[in-house]
Amino acid sequence: MKAEKTEPRQSTAQRIEQALIEEISAGEVSPGQRLDEVSLATRFGASRTPVREALSRLTAQGVLVQGERRGVFVAEYSRKELSQIFEAMHEIEACCARIAAQRLNLLSRSEIEAAQADCVAAAEAGDHVGYLRANEAFHSAIYRATGNPYMAEIASEFHRRTGPFRAKKFGSRKDLIASAESHQALIRDIFSEDSATASKGMRSHMTASFMQALKAN
Amino acid sequence: MKAEKTEPRQSTAQRIEQALIEEISAGEVSPGQRLDEVSLATRFGASRTPVREALSRLTAQGVLVQGERRGVFVAEYSRKELSQIFEAMHEIEACCARIAAQRLNLLSRSEIEAAQADCVAAAEAGDHVGYLRANEAFHSAIYRATGNPYMAEIASEFHRRTGPFRAKKFGSRKDLIASAESHQALIRDIFSEDSATASKGMRSHMTASFMQALKAN
DNA sequence: ACTTTCTAAACTGTATACAAAATACTTTCT
DNA sequence: AGAAAGTATTTTGTATACAGTTTAGAAAGT
Numbered sequence: 106m107k108a109e110k111t112e113p114r115q116s117t118a119q120r121i122e123q124a125l126i127e128e129i130s131a132g133e134v135s136p137g138q139r140l141d142e143v144s145l146a147t148r149f150g151a152s153r154t155p156v157r158e159a160l161s162r163l164t165a166q167g168v169l170v171q172g173e174r175r176g177v178f179v180a181e182y183s184r185k186e187l188s189q190i191f192e193a194m195h196e197i198e199a200c201c202a203r204i205a206a207q208r209l210n211l212l213s214r215s216e217i218e219a220a221q222a223d224c225v226a227a228a229e230a231g232d233h234v235g236y237l238r239a240n241e242a243f244h245s246a247i248y249r250a251t252g253n254p255y256m257a258e259i260a261s262e263f264h265r266r267t268g269p270f271r272a273k274k275f276g277s278r279k280d281l282i283a284s285a286e287s288h289q290a291l292i293r294d295i296f297s298e299d300s301a302t303a304s305k306g307m308r309s310h311m312t313a314s315f316m317q318a319l320k321a322n
Numbered sequence: 323m324k325a326e327k328t329e330p331r332q333s334t335a336q337r338i339e340q341a342l343i344e345e346i347s348a349g350e351v352s353p354g355q356r357l358d359e360v361s362l363a364t365r366f367g368a369s370r371t372p373v374r375e376a377l378s379r380l381t382a383q384g385v386l387v388q389g390e391r392r393g394v395f396v397a398e399y400s401r402k403e404l405s406q407i408f409e410a411m412h413e414i415e416a417c418c419a420r421i422a423a424q425r426l427n428l429l430s431r432s433e434i435e436a437a438q439a440d441c442v443a444a445a446e447a448g449d450h451v452g453y454l455r456a457n458e459a460f461h462s463a464i465y466r467a468t469g470n471p472y473m474a475e476i477a478s479e480f481h482r483r484t485g486p487f488r489a490k491k492f493g494s495r496k497d498l499i500a501s502a503e504s505h506q507a508l509i510r511d512i513f514s515e516d517s518a519t520a521s522k523g524m525r526s527h528m529t530a531s532f533m534q535a536l537k538a539n
Numbered sequence: 540a541c542t543t544t545c546t547a548a549a550c551t552g553t554a555t556a557c558a559a560a561a562t563a564c565t566t567t568c569t
Numbered sequence: 570a571g572a573a574a575g576t577a578t579t580t581t582g583t584a585t586a587c588a589g590t591t592t593a594g595a596a597a598g599t
Contacts, residue, residue, distance in 0.1 A: 114560095116582065118378075142550080152584045157552085161335075161375055162382035167475070175550060175591065193472040196417045204413075255410040258384070259476060331590095333552060359580080369554045374582085392561065392580060 118155035121145070122162055129168060129179055130268030131237055136181035140169065167266060179269070187270060187322075188315070194263040195311040199304045201260050205250035206295050206303035213250035214296065220246040221288050228285040231278035236285075237268075243288060247295065271314065273321040287313065335372035338362070339379055346385060346396055347485030348454055353398035357386065384483060396486070404487060404539075405532070411480040412528040415461075416521045418477050422467035423512050423520035430467035431513065437463040438505050445502040448495035453502075454485075460505060464512065488531065490538040504530065 115123075128134055145156045160177045163169040170180045182190065205213070220243040227235035244264055248257035275281055287310060294306025332340075345351050362373045377394045380386040387397045399407065422430070437460040444452035461481055465474035492498055504527060511523025 118582080153551095154583050154585090158375070158378055158582090161379055165379040165382040189470045190472050192470055193476065196421075196473065197414075197476075200413045200417070253406045253409055255407050256413065259410065259414075335552080370581095371553050371555090375552090 116155065117149070117151050118158040118162075121149050121151070121155055121159040124149075125159060125163060126168060126265065130241075130265050130272070131234065132269040132272035134179050134269075136179050136269060138179050139172075139176045140178070166262065180266075182270075184319075187319075190263070190267060191311070191315045191318075194260075194267060195308060195315070197256075197260050197263055198311050199307045201248050201251050201256055202291075202295055202307035203300045203304040204253065204256065205247050206298050206300055208252045209250060209296065209298060213246070213252075216246040217243070217250060217292060217295070221285070221292060224285045224288060228278070228281035231281065233275060233281070236275060236281045237272060240284065241268075250295075267318075270318045270322055274314075274317040276321065333372065334366070334368050335375040335379075338366050338368070338372055338376040341366075342376060342380060343385060343482065347458075347482050347489070348451065349486040349489035351396050351486075353396050353486060355396050356389075356393045357395065383479065397483075399487075401536075404536075407480070407484060408528070408532045408535075411477075411484060412525060412532070414473075414477050414480055415528050416524045418465050418468050418473055419508075419512055419520040419524035420517045421470065421473065422464050423515050423517050425469045426467060426513065426515060430463070430469075433463040434460070434467060434509060434512070438502070438509060441502045441505060445495070445498035448498065450492060450498070453492060453498045454489060457501065458485075467512075484535075487535045487539055491531075491534040493538065 125140075134140070140160060142153050142156050142160065145160075146153050149156065160169060164171050164177060168180070169177050171177055220239065223239040224236065224243050227239045241264065245257070245261060248260045251257060275284065291306050291310045295303045297303065342357075351357070357377060359370050359373050359377065362377075363370050366373065377386060381388050381394060385397070386394050388394055437456065440456040441453065441460050444456045458481065462474070462478060465477045468474060492501065508523050508527045512520045514520065
């Protein structure tokens with residue numbers, strides 16, 4: 106493999122943004138919790154400036170919300186709001202599954218299968234954090250299979266935004282295993298290369314996901 | 323109507339962000355053009371700090387793109403990329419039309435009709451900028467009719483992102499009038515309250531929109 | 540004890556200075 | 570003339586200071 110161009114060094118602000126995204130997605134910061142510029146600056150060994158930039162970018166992406174007069178908070182949604190988000194996500198994911206089913210190729214199939222193998226491994230090991238990452242990668246592989254980076258980006262954003270709520274349904278090793286198993290049915294539907302089957306399969310998956318997240322929250 | 327809570331005063335960074343969004347959406351800044359912190363700071367009578375914040379937020383929203391090593395640019399898409407964006411937008415808009423058709427109520431109908439009246443007025447007057455605003459408001463009214471702010475937000479983002487490319491198809495008064503007329507068919511389909519009709523109508527509208535944008539770019 | 544007013548502390552947004560990195564331009568060498 | 574090295578300029582990211590706004594807590598008044 107040819108070496109890639111030299112990657113620009115990640116700025117402090119980017120580093121902070123990434124770290125916060127991961128924590129929030131993993132549900133490590135509770136909904137409604139306020140993020141404090143000054144203590145984050147201390148924690149990351151930086152000044153307020155890059156912290157402010159990271160927080161501002163995350164509000165622009167809807168990952169965080171700005172208080173009315175002050176403060177930046179991890180978004181906290183009512184049951185109604187949560188169902189609206191899942192509805193939107195549900196529609197996007199169904200579109201992705203439909204398009205992916207139409208566009209499967211050797212690479213995308215392999216990527217989905219490899220990602221699923223990682224999910225299974227993490228679930229068997231009872232590795233909660235590892236499973237969250239592997240689950241993320243699994244869904245990303247489906248998004249990539251659409252061959253449309255913009256669809257993939259939208260879907261990823263929703264996946265990230267619902268991360269904190271979905272993370273709570275993975276309480277035990279048994280939950281992880283059940284989740285990994287549900288992926289198998291989904292893969293079968295997508296690999297059928299039939300749009301309607303894929304779309305329907307994803308809708309079922311998302312409905313189950315939502316129900317479980319409701320129960321756990 | 324009861325007075326709303328006092329709105330927080332808009333920061334300089336927010337002001338700059340809004341102004342840039344409008345200009346970019348209206349196609350006033352060419353794709354590929356670099357935005358320069360220093361001259362923007364001069365132009366807005368501010369320091370680099372709020373300019374950087376605005377630019378950073380706009381890159382986080384995908385409205386602008388970061389150069390590999392330096393610079394922030396108005397996104398420039400290849401024909402292939404443009405078709406991918408429109409494809410994603412097409413899917414989102416069709417979902418919105420479908421959901422809106424299922425959820426119409428007196429308020430949403432009125433809003434759509436009022437927005438269309440504004441489109442017609444702007445088109446008849448040959449008011450290019452006014453038409454862009456009215457067109458934006460028309461689509462926003464449809465998104466709002468979904469009753470799902472998250473669907474609406476995604477759709478609005480795509481609408482905004484494709485603004486520069488779509489703006490170019492509104493070259494003459496005749497183009498504005500044709501666009502406003504195409505809205506009528508779309509309204510009829512959505513107001514049919516039939517999901518499939520609404521979805522199909524929106525797909526037609528988006529296909530025509532894309533073809534026209536291709537021709538004009 | 541409760542309410543109002545005042546004060547101090549915390550938070551927010553911005554300007555400015557500084558240093559490092561990237562790029563453009565000029566000079567020197569082959 | 571073309572390439573390499575050196576220099577100057579521009580751009581980027583960050584730290585810090587400052588001023589304005591908001592909030593919390595203390596003091597005074599009823």
